[in-house]
Amino acid sequence: MSVEQRTGNPSMTKRERDEVFVEYTKSICPLCKVVVDAQVNIRDGRVYLRKRCRDHGEFEALVYGDAQMYLDSARFNKPGTIPLTFQTEVRDGCPSDCGLCPEHKQHACLGIIEVNTNCNLDCPVCFADSGHHPDGYAITVGQCAAMLDAFVASEGEAEVVMFSGGEPTIHKHILTFVDLAQARPIRSVTLNTNGIRLASDTAFVMALGERNRPGRTVNVYLQFDGFDERTHREIRGRDLRAIKERALDNCAAAGLTVTLVAAVERGLNDHEVGAVVEYGLAHPAVRGVAFQPVTHSGRHLQFDPLTRLTNSDVIHQLAEQRPGWFEPGDFFPVPCCFPTCRSVTYLLSEGTPGEPGFGVVPIPRLLDVEDYLDYVSNRVVPDDAIREALEKLWSASAFMGTDTTTTRLDTATKRLTVAAEALECADACGVNLPEAIADLNDRAFMIVIQDFQDPYTLNVKQLMKCCVEEITPDGRLIPFCAYNSVGYREQVREQMSGVPVTDVVPNARPLQPVLVDSPYGSKNARSDLGNGHVPADQTNVGKRVR
């Protein structure tokens, strides 16, 4: 007998919820940044985060486009490593104590130093809200040294420091900063740049090239969003296509390894992701591509939080746009951070795309990555050296052009053939593949997909295990997405520039009625809505039921 028959009144029929409830966590109100409770639900095969602020109501955003991939990723979660020092104490709880506080679950795989707020572009999309502003700041040589020291104190021997901005190449001391990093136990320096100076100043590029040496590598993280003129105009405000090409050619001439970094927005340049990989495979300087769904922190185009682009969407797009090269199963979550934050694959390739003899083989089809990086099921791994290599490759500190990444790629591919060397009739059918693969390894290519959190999507669960940290001039290491979403960026800019900075609010469609322009092109909430810099926690109300 159905419920309707029993009650006799259809209006009293119990209904099913249209979603599966999977997580309870904390987030922030995107308007006032107060810490609020949040829940994660699966609806129509997609994953959403929803929260409610007592003052500003309910907010919801898409966090992962493929619910099955989201759930499957959970086992790729590595126990964290405790850093040597913490810079803050636990007082108000996450995300108000950054950082790193002793409750943080992971050390810093990657430290970022923003050397300035100034930029030679005024991109419509910039999570750092940088540009030609008269009231920004630039760090001094002394400040840079202290920031590097804070990083080293926390890490001992650090893998990678990234100089960013603003536009770091226009800081007059940028080469000195590189030298300061190289004088410390930091294995690699990455320069995050729009490429304008690299395209025009070959002496500068050569100076970087001279600093790129074994044991202390320097490599380039080059903004590269696509090929359509519209892509350039809407994301960068200028057609930079010729400049990007010159920058890449200059890097190739100076022996610098480049990772192309594409900010990808749904409906704008997500149709170009396959083409960006193909271009990278063909250019001698390029050894990897990082796809970053546009971060809706700082300055960005208006967007709909419910249809934003996520990691799984980029993975599916790549598989659809280059079906002979990729399938979604070739990408694996990175276990050092929270596994839904970042996915990676590596390719071995030979030849030039479009020409006869070209081919790509994703490394995960050559060895069972899950046998090594599934930390929940596996207690025994078939080969410890392979696990160690794959851990370094599936890490936020993996950058093409660093010694660590190069040697671990070598280990992983060499181990593919180690069994053959041990067998007795190794030459019976006589093809020496280890040798052939060693040559191929020189053209290994990395693809990273990283969805940074914004004030809509922020999930404290992910933040607590973040391994990409912003190093601040006062010596803190603040998880990247906390820095951009919670209010720390505004706090640091205000401290450094001496100019008051109001909290930035996402340029989200549902928020349009309450948004006003900030001085830097981003959005603020109308002043009558009120907000403070230090987010108060609304989740722990300190009350008893009775």
Place this chain on the structure above:
Amino acid sequence: MSSPTPMWWWAQVTTTRTREAAKTCCAAAYGSDIAALLLGDSYHPGGLSLTRRLATQLGLPRDAHVLDVASGPGATAMMLAGEFGLRVAGLDLSAANVALAQGRADAQGQADRVSFAVGDAELLPYPDAAFDAVVIECALCTFPNKPAAAAETARVLRNGGRLGLTDVLGDADRLPAELTTLAAHIACIAGARPMHTYADLVDAAGLRTTRTERHDAALARMIDQIEARLELVRLTARAQAEALGLDLDRAKQALAAARAAVADGVIGYGLLVADKP
């Protein structure tokens, strides 16, 4: 019968030699770079996760004694010892595999729990009722005398002991044309049987099948992996490979036909558990 089945398969479908010559080459191919590269280290469909599932279904207490028939380079045996706390005897026809596996067991400090020996599945060098369980992964289909292997398995199991089997499933009558022609040359597909035939085989040896599962996606993934390795050969060593009689185009066609056969359910991968009453 010493190595994971698809090694036969690959070696045979990709050469243009006569069957007898191919057989000889295949034996050599077990130990060659190229076969090891194409098939990976201890590959069988489903990898370690399917082995883990099989081991869980054996339901054994710690220190139970298990025989791993066709143990290859020893990855399964090492996992059964390391994760499940079992004592494992690995048996393989290839002395090279046995030496490699034993070396790994020593290196990982597992030599007190795991040992490997050279031997034939159709004539097991163990006394009656010596084991609590027997594991045969992706190997029975290649054994020429399957009833003998099943009978030997039953003999070395104690009463109440359990067999855990995974293998390629195939229905000879439904194979598509490309694979029918090849089947005569492909030990793996020619030797594969439908699930009920494997069940009948072990039941006839005195065991009782208690559970069967299909894991066809594992075989599809393995075909992708073999194709990736073949692509790697094409990219790095095409000339040498072709000089050895490798027909890359033909291999690609065979892989495509195999992929279609998996999609149609004509070939697949199965897991079977049987008890000795």
